[in-house]
Amino acid sequence: MISFAPRENLRLLCIIRALIVGALLLALIWAHKSLNLLLNLPALGSILLVSALLTLVTLWRLRATTPVTQPELFGQLLFDLCSLSLVFFFSGGATNPFLALYLVPLSIAAATLAWPYAWAMLLLCVLSYGVLLFFYVPLAELYPQVRVVGDSTRMAQMHVMGMWLTFVVSALLITLFVVRMASALRRKQQELAANRERQLRNEQLMAIATLAAGTAHELGTPLSTLKTLLREMQLDYASNPDLSRDIQCLLEQVNLCRDSLNTLVSRSRDGQPQPVEVTALLERLLDRWRLMRPEAEIDLALEPGLDAHHTLWDPSLDQALLNLLNNAADQSPRIALQARRDGAQLQLRVRDYGKGISARTAEHLGELFFSGKRDGMGIGFSLSQATIERLGGQVRLYRHPEQGTLTEIILPLTPGAQ
Structure with missing residues (x-):
């Protein structure tokens, strides 16, 4: 299975780069000793040396705790693309039999990075291959054009162009399908992680x-x-x-x-949730809340016609909504509650006029036993969130652009009441 941990991906990239550098080094030695090819060994050796040094530097960098980002991984793959292009430039260009190595950084980008990076890598690989069709240091042993004339020369050119077109099609298909597969795997891993957390x-x-x-x-x-x-x-x-x-x-x-x-x-003791009229639910809830918080004020805005709709209810929903109202009242003595229908859903928005949710609280939101209040127990919001999600709804908290915190509660309307 593909790993999506950026640090692990970068470590594997270093291993793959080391293997490619070793394979190219052996190919250079074999081509020079056995085939007697006239290669620019200082230039090629320098390119491979720089690649090896970058690999060592990257492995040393991985010892630090600094997170590995997608732009950093893309930059590493971009270096590999450039180094391969330089190797191919000094060794026959588009006639080099190792041009298929372009597919290595392309496949890694498609499997591990977001789709904009993958498509950018595809474009760069195709352009690099295309440039090597016209700009390169020719090798007579690899390109028959330098030794033959007439129709043979034209056939050799067509062969090289055919290789380029084959590469373009292969790279496009690899990018398309690998990106889709990687996206599906990412979604599946996120779902599994969410299920484990739930x-x-x-x-x-x-x-x-x-x-x-x-x-x-x-x-x-x-x-x-x-x-x-x-x-x-x-x-x-x-x-x-x-x-x-x-x-x-x-x-x-x-x-x-x-x-x-x-x-x-x-x-x-109760069984399945039962449908309840929205307006009756809110009125009963607010009557109970006013007894609990007589010192608090609430601005209520109910959309007309809500009494004709129903939502799923069980006794725990009352406590969940009361917890959210109390959280708002703890931040300011005056709060606002807005209720409206949004398609097949009931949307409740609770706003307070306090300091707003802090970055630290937002980071740990939903964790049991974490509370942003000094005397809080850290279970109220978690219980509310679990109850509402069990009824098919959602709870989201935002920092209001003007002042305070906005709590958005989404509850499904029962199908028979729409």
Whole structure:
């Protein structure tokens, strides 16, 4: 299988270059000793020496931690193309039997680099071969034209032109099919990596769910006790309006905790997600959120006609959306929520007016137990993302061009409701 790690590709390129330099060196020695060809040995030897030195320098460079980029790999292949062209120039040009070596950097570029680099390498290889048809140091032993005249000379020229056309067709086919195969393999590797990451995250979430179930069982009794005591205090201090309001606020928070625990239990019992009316979902969600965050303000913009559409819902979706609203409210006391239909999808956009998502947070976004907040647990966004993706949706975060962070939530609309 083709490797797409740039550092490994560069190391393999060095090995291939060393093999080609060794093969050309042996060919030069054989041509000079056995065939008595009149070659420009100083020029050819200098070219091979520079190639060998670059190989050693590149291997030394690979010891550093600096990442290998595609432009760097393309530059290395471009050097190989130039060095081969110089070798062919001093050894018969288009009549050199080793011209097929042009296919080596071309194949590597097509297999490892993005398609613009591959097609650029194809163009350069074809142009280099074409230039060698007219500009080169001729060798009488390789090109019959210097020894014959008339129709034989014309036939020799046609033979060389035919070789060039064959090379062009072969190079075009190799580039076309290798680029497509490499692109397909890249996509497959990316999908496999995404699936592995998703599986690992699901395993971690399952472990959290197991702990949460035990915690829910343990918290049931203390919450019931708190609720009973608060009701008794409400009766005892009914004559104190300020204290009664505080006790009522505490009762509402305890009820929210109880509702969350009940949702957790019902989530484990429920089966498939059910369709729910979009407007009813958002109204119920915002009523619950306002109880949780009475100090926060929200600017709501609902597209007309959303009440005629449905989206898939299960109890965990409420918590996922609440987490995202709370994340926004943690950044600024005023947030905005926009809901609209986008084709067969429901688009929710939550904006805060804080400092915006930092580069460090964006880099680790979605990782469990990483939080950009000082007192955060690092599981809220991951849980929300996992829930929404399980329902066929997506979550994306952007840095708003004016101020704050924009959270975009995509949920599918049920087919029967469109």
